[in-house]
Amino acid sequence: MIEKECDVAVIGAGPAGLAAATEADKAGCKVMMIDRDDGLGGILQQCIHPGFGLIEFKEEMAGPEYAQRYIDMLPNTNIEVVKGTMVLDMTSDKEIYAINEQGIVKIVAKSIVLAMGCRERTRGAIKIPGYRPTGVYTAGTAQRFVNIEGFMPGTKFVILGSGDIGMIMARRLTWEGAKVQAVVEILPFPSGLVRNKVQCLDDYGIPLYLSHTVVRVHGRDRVTGITIAKVDDAWKPIPGSEIFFDCDTLLLSVGLIPENEVSKKAGVKLGKTNGPEVNQFLQTNIDGIFAAGNVLQVHDLVDNVSAEARKAGRMAAMSAAGTKIPNLNDGDSVPLVAGNGIGYVLPTKINMAIPDEFVGESGLVKLSLRVKKPVNDQYLKVKNGETEIYKKAFKYMRPSEMILFELKPEVLSGIDASQSLEVFLEPKEVETTEETTEEVTEESAESTEGGE
Amino acid sequence: MSDEIEKQKVVTCVICPNSCTITVSQMKSGELVLEGNQCKRGEQYGKDEFTNPKRMLATTVRIKNAYIPLVPVRTSVAVPKGKLNEILDLLARIEVEAPIKCGDVIVENVLGLDANVIATRSLDVDTCNVIACELTE
Numbered sequence: 001m002i003e004k005e006c007d008v009a010v011i012g013a014g015p016a017g018l019a020a021a022t023e024a025d026k027a028g029c030k031v032m033m034i035d036r037d038d039g040l041g042g043i044l045q046q047c048i049h050p051g052f053g054l055i056e057f058k059e060e061m062a063g064p065e066y067a068q069r070y071i072d073m074l075p076n077t078n079i080e081v082v083k084g085t086m087v088l089d090m091t092s093d094k095e096i097y098a099i100n101e102q103g104i105v106k107i108v109a110k111s112i113v114l115a116m117g118c119r120e121r122t123r124g125a126i127k128i129p130g131y132r133p134t135g136v137y138t139a140g141t142a143q144r145f146v147n148i149e150g151f152m153p154g155t156k157f158v159i160l161g162s163g164d165i166g167m168i169m170a171r172r173l174t175w176e177g178a179k180v181q182a183v184v185e186i187l188p189f190p191s192g193l194v195r196n197k198v199q200c201l202d203d204y205g206i207p208l209y210l211s212h213t214v215v216r217v218h219g220r221d222r223v224t225g226i227t228i229a230k231v232d233d234a235w236k237p238i239p240g241s242e243i244f245f246d247c248d249t250l251l252l253s254v255g256l257i258p259e260n261e262v263s264k265k266a267g268v269k270l271g272k273t274n275g276p277e278v279n280q281f282l283q284t285n286i287d288g289i290f291a292a293g294n295v296l297q298v299h300d301l302v303d304n305v306s307a308e309a310r311k312a313g314r315m316a317a318m319s320a321a322g323t324k325i326p327n328l329n330d331g332d333s334v335p336l337v338a339g340n341g342i343g344y345v346l347p348t349k350i351n352m353a354i355p356d357e358f359v360g361e362s363g364l365v366k367l368s369l370r371v372k373k374p375v376n377d378q379y380l381k382v383k384n385g386e387t388e389i390y391k392k393a394f395k396y397m398r399p400s401e402m403i404l405f406e407l408k409p410e411v412l413s414g415i416d417a418s419q420s421l422e423v424f425l426e427p428k429e430v431e432t433t434e435e436t437t438e439e440v441t442e443e444s445a446e447s448t449e450g451g452e
Numbered sequence: 453m454s455d456e457i458e459k460q461k462v463v464t465c466v467i468c469p470n471s472c473t474i475t476v477s478q479m480k481s482g483e484l485v486l487e488g489n490q491c492k493r494g495e496q497y498g499k500d501e502f503t504n505p506k507r508m509l510a511t512t513v514r515i516k517n518a519y520i521p522l523v524p525v526r527t528s529v530a531v532p533k534g535k536l537n538e539i540l541d542l543l544a545r546i547e548v549e550a551p552i553k554c555g556d557v558i559v560e561n562v563l564g565l566d567a568n569v570i571a572t573r574s575l576d577v578d579t580c581n582v583i584a585c586e587l588t589e
Contacts, residue, residue, distance in 0.1 A: 038519065048510050048512065050508045050526055063524075064524050065555075067573075068572075147512055148522060195466030203507070
């Protein structure tokens with residue numbers, strides 16, 4: 001068994017891993033970055049469509065270009081990149097066991113950044129009846145086949161799920177000569193961005209069936225067709241509403257799940273997002289284990305992944321150097337509660353015993369959340385007990401867009417730690433447009449929701 | 453005599469999440485009148501969508517001697533929507549050879565549209581300073 005030691009081990013070399021590793025390296029740490037793939041950049045490499053980098057690099061680029069910016073930084077760092085290596089186990093003592101062509105590798109780290117990203121929900125997760133023929137793929141797998149490996153997984157497609165990746169694949173497959181018969185969405189609204197519906201589906205006359213789902217996969221050896229049906233409010237198929245599509249392939253774009261099998265082995269506590277529970281330092285319940293990127297929560301913008309991961313890298317470096325950073329369970333923590341209209345909010349808790357190192361700029365607490373359903377003209381508010389400590393007006397809020405905001409140190413210092421913090425929406429009276437802070441991301445927002 | 457509408461088109465603006473529904477009307481005089489957009493950028497988008505809709509194209513071309521068979525490419529700027537298929541056909545017949553650097557021009561001034569087709573990934577260059585764990589210790 002090969003044994004290695006380092007200050008900071010970063011698991012995953014996608015956008016989160018790259019940003020965390022380069023940041024920890026800047027702090028002077030001995031960093032190892034481990035990835036199971038033979039290339040770096042993670043899922044960005046298969047997201048060849050433009051729309052990335054508008055915040056980080058102030059220009060619109062394709063996914064691989066974004067990754068390349070970070071990859072090109074590596075020769076000027078001391079980061080040890082360990083490719084083609086799959087992490088299988090991790091302990092709370094920060095021992096990592098991985099496997100590659102050479103055998104088993106043991107890495108003992110002082111701190112760890114979890115940056116494994118997420119994986120796609122599969123057919124099993126959504127229980128579609130029918131045989132198990134060839135021709136059912138997740139959208140991200142198809143994306144990898146088409147964009148990296150050079151295979152077309154079929155000729156006639158039905159896509160289930162209107163997330164960005166499903167819609168982007170509809171266009172991509174059309175460009176490669178396939179026929180996309182339909183995109184089917186169980187929700188009454190597209191789950192991806194409207195701009196993607198316009199430029200990926202409408203541009204090519206691909207019909208979008210809202211409030212519909214797949215009820216039958218036909219074919220024994222190969223998919224020969226798909227039957228969809230309209231669903232009622234409880235998502236139950238309505239008899240008599242069935243439509244049959246002739247196709248040989250079904251793509252599933254039905255959501256992403258943070259990939260935390262290894263985290264669980266180390267005893268990392270997972271929360272509502274299926275990602276680790278963290279405090280504002282992105283530290284989990286285990287000292288020295290941090291998390292960032294899609295392993296923590298599914299982001300819509302890769303730029304935000306990079307920013308989050310830089311913070312995790314910085315914290316991990318400090319932790320490795322011996323600074324005690326409060327973990328999730330350390331005292332004086334106030335839980336954040338997702339109230340009316342909020343799907344989830346992170347961090348899980350805010351630790352009130354902020355070490356001296358974090359006064360000023362780095363004492364800012366960044367919150368991220370997603371709303372449950374599309375709403376207009378809302379106040380986003382935070383309440384500490386009965387006291388309102390934050391309020392911001394939004395004209396539009398969509399579940400497909402992550403909302404990020406900050407609580408300033410002076411707000412934090414006034415928090416009553418015996419009361420919880422509730423984040424919630426409150427409808428705004430609609431009239432004049434006075435000084436509403438329109439939270440409109442002007443940039444195109446294709447996601448790292450590229451799935452795998 | 454008031455100007456009459458000659459042609460009308462309804463477009464959904466994709467500039468921001470607002471997603472305005474813009475009605476673009478071309479008057480007899482040739483003037484374009486927009487309705488429904490809430491900002492200047494929407495105005496430009498609406499006009500472009502009426503006269504000459506443009507899109508950025510991102511696809512792949514075959515590559516020799518790299519560890520994967522494809523290199524991703526895109527147009528340097530948005531190109532007329534009607535030309536996308538022609539560009540795709542052209543790129544389907546091209547094969548490049550590694551090494552390729554991200555940003556390398558694969559096709560210059562494609563179809564005379566004042567846009568280059570550029571690589572969006574570097575291939576067959578060592579992308580990191582240390583590769584894999586040293587086996588022998």
